[in-house]
Amino acid sequence: xxxxxxxxxxxxxxxxxxxxxxxxxxxxxxxxxxxxxxxxxxxxxxxxxxxxxxxxxxxxxxxxxxxxxxxxxxxxxxxxxxxxxxxxxxxxxxxxxxxxxxxxxxxxxxxxxxxxxxxxxxxxxxxxxxxxxxxxxxxxxxxxxxxxxxxxxxxxxxxxxxxxxxxxxxxxxxxxxxxxxxxxxxxxxxxxxxxxxxxxxxxxxxxxxxxxxxxxxxxxxxxxxxxxxxxxxxxxxxxxxxxxxxxxxxxxxxxxxxxxxxxxxxxxxxxxxxxxxxxxxxxxxxxxxxxxxxxxxxxxxxxxxxxxxx
Amino acid sequence: xxxxxxxxxxxxxxxxxxxxxxxxxxxxxxxxxxxxxxxxxxxxxxxxxxxxxxxxxxxxxxxxxxxxxxxxxxxxxxxxxxxxxxxxxxxxxxxxxxxxxxxxxxxxxxxxxxxxxxxxxxxxxxxxxxxxxxxxxxxxxxxxxxxxxxxxxxxxxxxxxxxxxxxxxxxxxxxxxxxxxxxxxxxxxxxxxxxxxxxxxxxxxxxxxxxxxxxxxxxxxxxxxxxxxxxxxxxxxxxxxxxxxxxxxxxxxxxxxxxxxxxxxxxxxxxxxxxxxxxxxxxxxxxxxxxxxxxxxxxxxxxxxxxxxxxxxxxxxxxxxxxxxxxxxxxxxxxxxxxxxxxxxxxxxxxxxxxxxxxxxxxxxxxxxxxxxxxxxxxxxxxxxxxxxxxxxxxxxxxxxxxxxxxxxxxxxxxxxxxxxxxxxxxxxxxxxxxxxxxxxxxxxxxxxxxxxxxxxxxxxxxxxxxxxxxxxxxxxxxxxxxxxxxxxxxxxxxxxxxxxxxxxxxxxxxxxxxxxxxxxxxxxxxxxxxxxxxxxxxxxxxxxxxxxxxxxxxxxxxxxxxxxxxxxxxxxxxxxxxxxxxxxxxxxxxxxxxxxxxxxxxxxxx
Numbered sequence: 077x078x079x080x081x082x083x084x085x086x087x088x089x090x091x092x093x094x095x096x097x098x099x100x101x102x103x104x105x106x107x108x109x110x111x112x113x114x115x116x117x118x119x120x121x122x123x124x125x126x127x128x129x130x131x132x133x134x135x136x137x138x139x140x141x142x143x144x145x146x147x148x149x150x151x152x153x154x155x156x157x158x159x160x161x162x163x164x165x166x167x168x169x170x171x172x173x174x175x176x177x178x179x180x181x182x183x184x185x186x187x188x189x190x191x192x193x194x195x196x197x198x199x200x201x202x203x204x205x206x207x208x209x210x211x212x213x214x215x216x217x218x219x220x221x222x223x224x225x226x227x228x229x230x231x232x233x234x235x236x237x238x239x240x241x242x243x244x245x246x247x248x249x250x251x252x253x254x255x256x257x258x259x260x261x262x263x264x265x266x267x268x269x270x271x272x273x274x275x276x277x278x279x280x281x282x283x284x285x286x287x288x289x290x291x292x293x294x295x296x297x298x299x300x301x302x303x304x305x306x307x308x309x310x311x312x313x314x315x316x317x318x319x320x321x322x323x324x325x326x327x328x329x330x331x332x333x334x335x336x337x338x339x340x341x342x343x344x345x346x347x348x349x350x351x352x353x354x355x356x357x358x359x360x361x362x363x364x365x366x367x368x369x370x371x372x373x374x375x376x377x378x379x380x381x382x383x384x385x386x
Numbered sequence: 387x388x389x390x391x392x393x394x395x396x397x398x399x400x401x402x403x404x405x406x407x408x409x410x411x412x413x414x415x416x417x418x419x420x421x422x423x424x425x426x427x428x429x430x431x432x433x434x435x436x437x438x439x440x441x442x443x444x445x446x447x448x449x450x451x452x453x454x455x456x457x458x459x460x461x462x463x464x465x466x467x468x469x470x471x472x473x474x475x476x477x478x479x480x481x482x483x484x485x486x487x488x489x490x491x492x493x494x495x496x497x498x499x500x501x502x503x504x505x506x507x508x509x510x511x512x513x514x515x516x517x518x519x520x521x522x523x524x525x526x527x528x529x530x531x532x533x534x535x536x537x538x539x540x541x542x543x544x545x546x547x548x549x550x551x552x553x554x555x556x557x558x559x560x561x562x563x564x565x566x567x568x569x570x571x572x573x574x575x576x577x578x579x580x581x582x583x584x585x586x587x588x589x590x591x592x593x594x595x596x597x598x599x600x601x602x603x604x605x606x607x608x609x610x611x612x613x614x615x616x617x618x619x620x621x622x623x624x625x626x627x628x629x630x631x632x633x634x635x636x637x638x639x640x641x642x643x644x645x646x647x648x649x650x651x652x653x654x655x656x657x658x659x660x661x662x663x664x665x666x667x668x669x670x671x672x673x674x675x676x677x678x679x680x681x682x683x684x685x686x687x688x689x690x691x692x693x694x695x696x697x698x699x700x701x702x703x704x705x706x707x708x709x710x711x712x713x714x715x716x717x718x719x720x721x722x723x724x725x726x727x728x729x730x731x732x733x734x735x736x737x738x739x740x741x742x743x744x745x746x747x748x749x750x751x752x753x754x755x756x757x758x759x760x761x762x763x764x765x766x767x768x769x770x771x772x773x774x775x776x777x778x779x780x781x782x783x784x785x786x787x788x789x790x791x792x793x794x795x796x797x798x799x800x801x802x803x804x805x806x807x808x809x810x811x812x813x814x815x816x817x818x819x820x821x822x823x824x825x826x827x828x829x830x831x832x833x834x835x836x837x838x839x840x841x842x843x844x845x846x847x848x849x850x851x852x853x854x855x856x857x858x859x860x861x862x863x864x865x866x867x868x869x870x871x872x873x874x875x876x877x878x879x880x881x882x883x884x885x886x887x888x889x890x891x892x893x894x895x896x897x898x899x900x901x902x903x904x905x906x907x908x909x910x911x912x913x914x915x916x917x918x919x920x921x922x923x924x925x926x927x928x929x930x931x932x933x934x935x936x937x938x939x940x941x942x943x944x945x946x947x948x949x950x951x952x953x954x955x956x957x958x959x960x961x962x963x964x965x966x967x968x969x970x971x972x973x974x975x976x977x978x979x980x981x982x983x984x985x986x987x988x989x990x991x992x993x
Contacts, residue, residue, distance in 0.1 A: 374506030
């Protein structure tokens with residue numbers, strides 16, 4: 077029981093971040109019909125831009141971060157993430173979409189992904205970095221851990237899970253109840269129709285493309301101090317988001333978010349849970365969900381994922 | 387005559403024959419192969435033979451990927467995963483004492499198995515194929531990182547030395563083996579491209595709906611290309627790991643998969659040797675980056691990935707087809723093959739018995755009844771017209787008969803065989819062909835090739851392997867297919883435009899090509915869906931003439947048509963459909979006189 081609580085809370089924290097990535101993938105897919113392979117790495121770029129402003133390329137100590145500097149760093153990180161995301165859409169996705177070239181946008185976004193990874197790896201050459209913690213979680217509970225009915229849970233986990241869920245619900249509300257949100261849903265439903273009634277399709281899609289990255293980056297930065305970060309951090313977060321989004325076949329963003337939460341809990345369970353003396357262990361944590369989703373899409377594809385036929 | 391002189395004459399004759407047979411491209415490729423084979427013996431400055439051999443294995447994998455990316459058009463981001471599977475399978479076996487060759491074959495088989503296992507993804511739309519293969523690349527890499535017992539942790543698996551084909555496995559031997567395998571793969575890929583599988587894959591890429599309606603089996607064809615690529619990538623992986631003497635998970639980062647795709651697109655997926663050219667280009671790039679890095683004092687090797695990616699983006703951004711097709715366009719000669727004018731077979735009127743029976747078909751879409759209690763009989767050598775107002779269910783009825791959708795209820799039999807549960811391709815093979823409502827076509831094919839796609843179901847020796855090996859049966863069948871396709875074109879009156887690219891045909895000619903493609907499958911029943919929509923008087927006459935001639939050959943024809951002039955011209959019998967059910971049946975005159983048509987089209991309540 078105690079382990080279950082620990083698994084669920086830490087799983088929801090990781091899953092909240094995955095969920096925001098998943099929701100981003102699914103929103104982009106529904107708006108444009110593309111899968112944004114550079115999504116994770118663009119967020120990674122934002123995280124490392126933040127880190128760069130905070131501490132340069134040196135390893136960071138906890139005391140190195142002060143609040144004003146941190147705010148500046150996050151703003152710079154967000155701006156980098158948003159600009160790079162928008163530029164990717166305008167430069168490498170839109171031209172191929174208008175030409176109907178699938179292989180163009182696949183190769184284009186994957187190229188951005190690997191280029192960003194190479195640049196981060198070249199600038200930040202250590203195998204891992206510690207992200208400074210702006211919020212004094214280490215003062216909560218015992219050195220940042222809260223005891224809950226015998227279980228030890230990171231105080232940060234509550235914050236990250238809460239933040240991610242708040243962002244997800246806030247975005248859902250935005251899509252449902254605001255003018256721009258409704259316009260975006262119209263684009264997802266019928267792009268030509270939306271264009272005919274005067275929705276500025278290209279502008280909205282570009283903005284959405286850029287901003288979903290910023291939302292995912294906020295949650296990723298909140299979670300970043302919990303673990304060491306390196307050039308693969310963004311890529312792997314993106315991969316988890318993609319797995320969750322594919323599990324719901326790029327369905328409504330809130331479903332994708334929920335799938336991300338489930339994925340987080342499942343991963344934590346795979347890593348921690350003993351079942352009658354039988355344990356999978358952390359090695360399986362990364363591998364099993366990807367394998368499961370791959371087999372799922374290969375053996376039981378949804379009708380809309382299938383190639384058009386007569 | 388002396389022996390020497392005789393040999394000289396023979397040699398000259400052989401050379402002459404080869405010259406006559408080989409195209410410029412083939413000679414160029416042969417020359418490139420000879421030059422490449424000599425490279426290790428030239429001791430070029432800055433060239434290491436082991437990295438040369440490594441590049442050659444990459445070229446082997448890329449050449450195989452050319453089949454998946456080129457004709458099939460599938461954006462595979464997971465080829466490196468298959469190389470990894472081949473590499474680690476063979477590395478583990480060699481470490482447990484196996485000789486190299488069986489270990490490499492086992493690695494190839496493992497990669498093939500993985501390809502077949504993931505092969506379900508080929509049925510998906512291309513965006514989903516990209517995601518699935520991307521996930522596969524990451525899955526294999528994460529697996530290798532997470533399980534050091536398999537991958538030998540950070541040092542990798544050290545391999546004991548082994549002989550290769552009885553030779554001391556020096557880098558030079560590896561290079562020549564890789565080159566020979568690449569050349570063989572390229573020959574096989576070229577044969578597949580020219581043959582039936584290449585044509586069908588390319589048809590599926592250009593217009594999947596049209597190709598499948600002609601009976602092309604989408605999953606089967608694509609799976610063939612995808613798993614062949616997987617197997618050859620596994621072969622390349624298994625051999626290259628022995629060359630490197632260590633199996634290191636870091637070398638199988640998903641970037642490897644992307645690099646292979648970059649090589650294919652950079653060199654040009656449209657040419658058989660494009661991928662190999664792309665690999666050479668990337669190799670030259672990394673050769674050049676060394677001195678450049680020293681000059682600029684930058685760690686450029688870390689940016690190789692980024693530079694390769696950017697190069698690709700440039701090629702793509704300018705709408706490029708890759709380097710090799712661009713270069714080859716300068717060599718292109720217009721040498722059209724000579725064709726004997728084909729004459730259609732004489733008419734063969736069959737007995738006037740029902741060949742197709744549909745009974746009580748029903749189809750609803752979410753509560754809306756499209757077709758209900760729909761029954762008909764089609765007879766050989768008779769043209770039946772199905773008319774009715776918009777939304778009366780004509781096209782749905784046709785789709786049910788052709789197998790594009792399953793019926794909710796009812797039965798369909800052809801020649802006494804129950805076909806209700808069979809998929810489209812099986813029905814086309816048994817003899818139910820159909821033309822589609824829209825005049826979609828394959829933009830990259832000529833009229834003859836377009837019609838050849840319709841021969842898909844009549845091929846028995848046109849599989850991937852037989853085509854790749856150019857077996858005599860496969861070649862004979864290809865000849866026979868062409869003759870049959872030419873005949874079909876002649877029957878609709880288009881023999882003279884056989885080699886004209888589809889986009890250059892008039893819309894009327896395109897309609898007739900669609901008809902000929904359906905006809906090429908040798909149907910017993912031909913379903914024609916609104917072929918004359920928007921046609922002028924001349925076009926109407928051409929379509930009507932073609933339908934007449936097809937009927938005279940004993941085919942049962944069912945036309946769904948709004949154009950009543952065409953109906954009057956060709957139909958022996960008319961069925962009137964109203965709200966999903968047949969409301970009247972008879973000759974044109976009878977139906978016209980009965981007033982049911984007006985009722986069906988205009989309704990009674992409102993009049």
